[in-house]
Amino acid sequence: MSIKIEGISKSFQSLDKELKVFENINLEIKDGDILVIFGKSGAGKSTLLSLIGGMDIPTSGKVILDGLDLSKLKSDALAKLRKEKIGYIFQSFNLLSNLKAIDNITLPVILDKDKDKKVNKIMELAQEIGIKDRLTHLPGELSLGEQQRVAILRAMINSPKIILADEPTAHLDIENATKIIEIFKKLNKELGVTIVLVTDHEGVASKFEQRFRLGV
Amino acid sequence: MSLLSFSIKNILTRPRRSLVSLAGICISIALFISVILILKSAQAAFRKPLQDAGADMIVQLQGEPCVWSIVKLPTDLNPIPIKLVDKMKSIDEVVAVDGALITWAFSIPTKSQNQNTQGAHDNYQSGIPMNEDVHVNEDVHMDGTPLKDMPVQKKGNESKGQPCDSGAPGSFCEVDEQGKHTSTHVSFSPIVVVGVNPEPGELGPIKKSDLKDIQGRYFTKDDNSVVILDKEFARTRNLKLEDSINIGKRLENKVIGIIDSGYDAKIAGAQVFVPLKVAIEMTERGDIVDIVFVKLKGGVDTAAVKQKIKKALANESVTITTSRDYLSSVAGFSLLAQGLMLAIFFIVILISFLFIAKTAFGSVLERSGEVGILRAVGWSNSNIIKLIVIENSILGLFGGLLGSLLGYLASFIYKANLVSALPYYLNPYPPCSQYLVKTLAAPRVGFSLSVFLLTILLAVIIQSLSGLLAIIRILKLTPVNATRKL
Numbered sequence: 001m002s003i004k005i006e007g008i009s010k011s012f013q014s015l016d017k018e019l020k021v022f023e024n025i026n027l028e029i030k031d032g033d034i035l036v037i038f039g040k041s042g043a044g045k046s047t048l049l050s051l052i053g054g055m056d057i058p059t060s061g062k063v064i065l066d067g068l069d070l071s072k073l074k075s076d077a078l079a080k081l082r083k084e085k086i087g088y089i090f091q092s093f094n095l096l097s098n099l100k101a102i103d104n105i106t107l108p109v110i111l112d113k114d115k116d117k118k119v120n121k122i123m124e125l126a127q128e129i130g131i132k133d134r135l136t137h138l139p140g141e142l143s144l145g146e147q148q149r150v151a152i153l154r155a156m157i158n159s160p161k162i163i164l165a166d167e168p169t170a171h172l173d174i175e176n177a178t179k180i181i182e183i184f185k186k187l188n189k190e191l192g193v194t195i196v197l198v199t200d201h202e203g204v205a206s207k208f209e210q211r212f213r214l215g216v
Numbered sequence: 217m218s219l220l221s222f223s224i225k226n227i228l229t230r231p232r233r234s235l236v237s238l239a240g241i242c243i244s245i246a247l248f249i250s251v252i253l254i255l256k257s258a259q260a261a262f263r264k265p266l267q268d269a270g271a272d273m274i275v276q277l278q279g280e281p282c283v284w285s286i287v288k289l290p291t292d293l294n295p296i297p298i299k300l301v302d303k304m305k306s307i308d309e310v311v312a313v314d315g316a317l318i319t320w321a322f323s324i325p326t327k328s329q330n331q332n333t334q335g336a337h338d339n340y341q342s343g344i345p346m347n348e349d350v351h352v353n354e355d356v357h358m359d360g361t362p363l364k365d366m367p368v369q370k371k372g373n374e375s376k377g378q379p380c381d382s383g384a385p386g387s388f389c390e391v392d393e394q395g396k397h398t399s400t401h402v403s404f405s406p407i408v409v410v411g412v413n414p415e416p417g418e419l420g421p422i423k424k425s426d427l428k429d430i431q432g433r434y435f436t437k438d439d440n441s442v443v444i445l446d447k448e449f450a451r452t453r454n455l456k457l458e459d460s461i462n463i464g465k466r467l468e469n470k471v472i473g474i475i476d477s478g479y480d481a482k483i484a485g486a487q488v489f490v491p492l493k494v495a496i497e498m499t500e501r502g503d504i505v506d507i508v509f510v511k512l513k514g515g516v517d518t519a520a521v522k523q524k525i526k527k528a529l530a531n532e533s534v535t536i537t538t539s540r541d542y543l544s545s546v547a548g549f550s551l552l553a554q555g556l557m558l559a560i561f562f563i564v565i566l567i568s569f570l571f572i573a574k575t576a577f578g579s580v581l582e583r584s585g586e587v588g589i590l591r592a593v594g595w596s597n598s599n600i601i602k603l604i605v606i607e608n609s610i611l612g613l614f615g616g617l618l619g620s621l622l623g624y625l626a627s628f629i630y631k632a633n634l635v636s637a638l639p640y641y642l643n644p645y646p647p648c649s650q651y652l653v654k655t656l657a658a659p660r661v662g663f664s665l666s667v668f669l670l671t672i673l674l675a676v677i678i679q680s681l682s683g684l685l686a687i688i689r690i691l692k693l694t695p696v697n698a699t700r701k702l
Contacts, residue, residue: 055592056696075691076596083594094589094699098229108593110222154593 001066001085001161001194003029003052008061010047021047024061027212031066032192034184035212038205043215045198046091046166052196053088053164054078065162083108087155091166091198093147095139095154101146102135105153122157129153129179144171152180156187162194163187169204181207219599223606233579237679238615240575244568245619245675246626251564252667253627255557263539265483265638270418271509273518274483274537274642275304275525287321287409287464287498295504296529303528304508309516314419315505316484317411317495321464409463410486411495411505414439419509421484422475432457432473435491441466442490444473449487463488464498483507483642537642572615572675573682576608580686587690588698597691601684608683609676616675620668 005027011020021044029035037045050056051063054070063070065085070078082088095104105122109115126132131149139147148171155163163184169177181204187193197208205211227234266274277294289295301315414435416424422444427434435442443463445455450471455461460468469490477485484507496503512521522536583604590600690698 050696053592056694075591076598079591079594079596082592088592090592090699094585094592096586096589098226103225107590108595111219111599158594 002031003027003162003194003196004062004064005048005052006062006064008048008051008058008063010044010051010056011059022214025214029194029196029210032188032194033210034188034195034197034208035210036197036199036205036208037212037214038199038202039214041200045200045214048214049164049166049196049198053086054082055088083158085161087158087160087163089148089151089155089163089165089168091170093139093151095147095150097139100136100138101131101142101150104139104150105135105157107154108158118157118159121159122153125156125183126153129176129183145173145176148172149176149180152183159191160193162196164196166198167200168197169199169201177204219602219606223603223610226603226607227610233582234611237575237579237611238618241572241612241615241675241679242619242622244571245616245671246622248565248568249620249623249667249671250626250630251561252671253623254630255561256667257627257631257662265642266537266539269420269483269509270423270511271420271483272512272538273510273521273525275508275510275529276506276535276537277529277531278533278535285500287319287500289499289501289506290318290320290408293318293506295499295501295506296508298503298505300529301505301508304510304525307521307524307528309513309521309524310510311513312417312419312511313508314413314417315492315508316413316420317492317499317505318484318486318507319409319411319495319499320406321409321488321498322406407463407488408486409488409490409495409498410484411492411498412489414491414493419511421482421486422489426475430473430475432471434473439472439491440494441469442472443469444475444489445471446485446487446489447474447476450474461488463490466494466498483509483638569674569678572612572678576611576679576682577686580604580608580683581690584690584693584698585700587687588693588695588700591691591695592699600691601687604683604687605680608680612676612679613672615679616672619675620671623671624663 005025008025009020009023011018013019025048027035037048039045047056051058052065054063054065054073057071065081068081070081073081095101096107099107102119103110105126106115106119109118112118123132126135126149129149129152131146131153134142134146135150139150142150148168152165152168155165165184168184169180172180184195184197188195197204199205266272275296277296278292279294280292296315298315301313304310304313410421412420412422412435414437416422416427416434418424422434430444431447432444434444443461445453445461450456453461455471457471457474459471461471463469475489490498492505510521510525512518518538518540525536526532526534587600590603591597595603
């Protein structure tokens with residue numbers, strides 16, 4: 001699934017001042033590519049990622065996914081797109097504290113009829129990233145690394161065409177971080193999933209060929 | 217997993233939040249339902265005596281206490297000539313009029329009655345022993361004076377059945393055929409005897425509809441020395457059908473019926489009922505009644521009718537009681553106070569529902585972050601709305617249920633402490649009455665399925681509507697902005 005960003009700008013209104021996050025960004029990510037967006041903290045990496053995922057509205061410009069202009073889509077159409085095509089990994093995980101890890105993972109498909117099939121599939125991945133034994137715990141009972149892995153599994157449960165990952169390895173040890181990166185690369189290679197990663201870690205960015213630096 | 221089971225899971229996995237919401241609904245509904253039930257039951261209790269009499273108005277003439285005699289009108293009640301009752305019937309707004317004659321009869325118990333009363337109800341003063349000595353019952357005089365302080369006339373009045381001294385109520389002398397004193401009897405606990413229409417309609421102390429529960433039979437036109445007893449009076453006196461009872465100077469009146477007037481206060485309720493003509497004969501004051509029941513046409517101006525009745529009776533001191541006056545008198549509510557009560561009632565309802573709405577609204581608004589996540593992972597707005605509405609409906613249902621039960625409990629507790637007496641002018645019983653008088657208006661908090669269901673429905677509607685408004689507000693945020701509130 002290709003991503004095209006045309007002249008996108010984002011600014012926030014803070015009291016009577018307009019805070020520009022970034023301005024006139026043009027970017028094209030081809031179907032099956034992996035792109036790393038990196039830059040310093042506060043450069044707007046997460047904001048750009050949320051705009052790509054249709055989770056926020058740009059001040060100007062367009063985000064086009066597979067020829068589909070996101071600004072033209074209504075709220076429910078965007079939600080459908082996110083559910084079926086996009087896996088989003090939040091920087092702060094955004095797990096629901098009252099639900100067990102397994103319920104958080106299945107949250108996107110909890111109302112689906114083929115939920116069980118998807119759950120079985122994700123269990124293999126859970127085993128692979130070493131979280132399977134912790135799935136009956138509440139997020140508060142998990143380490144940051146475990147929470148991050150739960151968030152990653154949630155993003156992957158629907159076999160998305162695009163994975164948007166905001167600092168997906170930030171809280172992981174080197175071994176698990178490497179595993180996650182390998183999983184992303186495997187998904188990309190075997191299933192042709194388009195992946196956009198955001199990181200401020202040069203080491204992580206260096207592991208990928210296509211990089212986009214945001215900010216100075 | 218269905219939306220319903222996910223909703224239940226959400227409620228159960230957030231016990232603190234759910235309990236706070238439930239407590240909010242519970243308190244509001246309990247407040248709402250207890251106010252409704254207490255007001256409803258109190259009003260019903262205060263209106264019941266008039267309702268039971270089938271009347272919209274009670275007309276009485278009040279004045280100075282009448283002189284004592286063996287059968288007298290109750291304190292302060294003055295006679296109303298029957299011809300004036302007929303005059304009331306001609307008033308346009310009046311549908312029906314019926315009069316009754318309430319009297320206090322200082323009876324001469326028969327020997328059998330005295331025997332019967334041995335071991336009867338502890339609170340009942342059994343009456344007068346048939347001997348030559350003056351017997352003074354204990355306690356107080358009907359006007360409230362301690363009996364020990366009352367002057368007691370022994371002998372001396374030569375007229376049979378006349379008071380020995382009008383200033384000494386309760387004592388009278390009997391003389392034999394030769395004009396010689398035979399005995400002196402004193403009773404300070406008169407029987408309340410009410411003369412009623414032998415052809416009952418839908419008005420008065422005994423209505424046609426009351427007769428289905430009568431034990432024995434009701435009066436016929438030709439009945440004379442017969443009585444109908446109140447069930448409780450018969451029980452305390454140990455009297456049965458076919459027994460005899462003395463009332464004033466009328467001896468050996470046969471008991472032909474026993475009627476249960478129930479627990480509630482009854483206007484012109486009596487221990488003994490007699491045909492109206494018998495009561496008239498007993499009082500020896502001509503064709504009179506002392507209480508008139510009036511049924512009006514629907515929606516008429518009661519104030520105007522009151523004026524017409526006063527005009528018909530040509531007496532300004534007439535006391536006319538309507539259900540509203542009764543409420544004022546019994547509950548001590550002025551019109552202003554009644555208005556104030558109504559205002560308080562509506563304020564309570566408003567506050568209750570606003571409290572539910574605010575709790576529900578706030579509780580959903582706190583979940584902006586959660587809603588943001590649901591949207592981020594692809595939940596549609598409609599599914600999120602359904603989820604919130606289902607969750608709030610469940611909370612409303614259980615909160616409403618618990619609140620209703622709590623409200624009923626509070627009403628039952630409150631009701632136990634709320635008992636109101638009939639106003640003195642409608643109460644035919646002497647103050648010294650030892651009989652268990654039915655003059656109390658005791659509110660009953662009955663279970664009303666419609667109130668119960670309606671309250672729960674209201675709780676569900678308000679709770680889910682407030683949740684809906686909150687979720688609509690959250691859904692206006694982008695998922696990213698919503699998750700920032702997590």
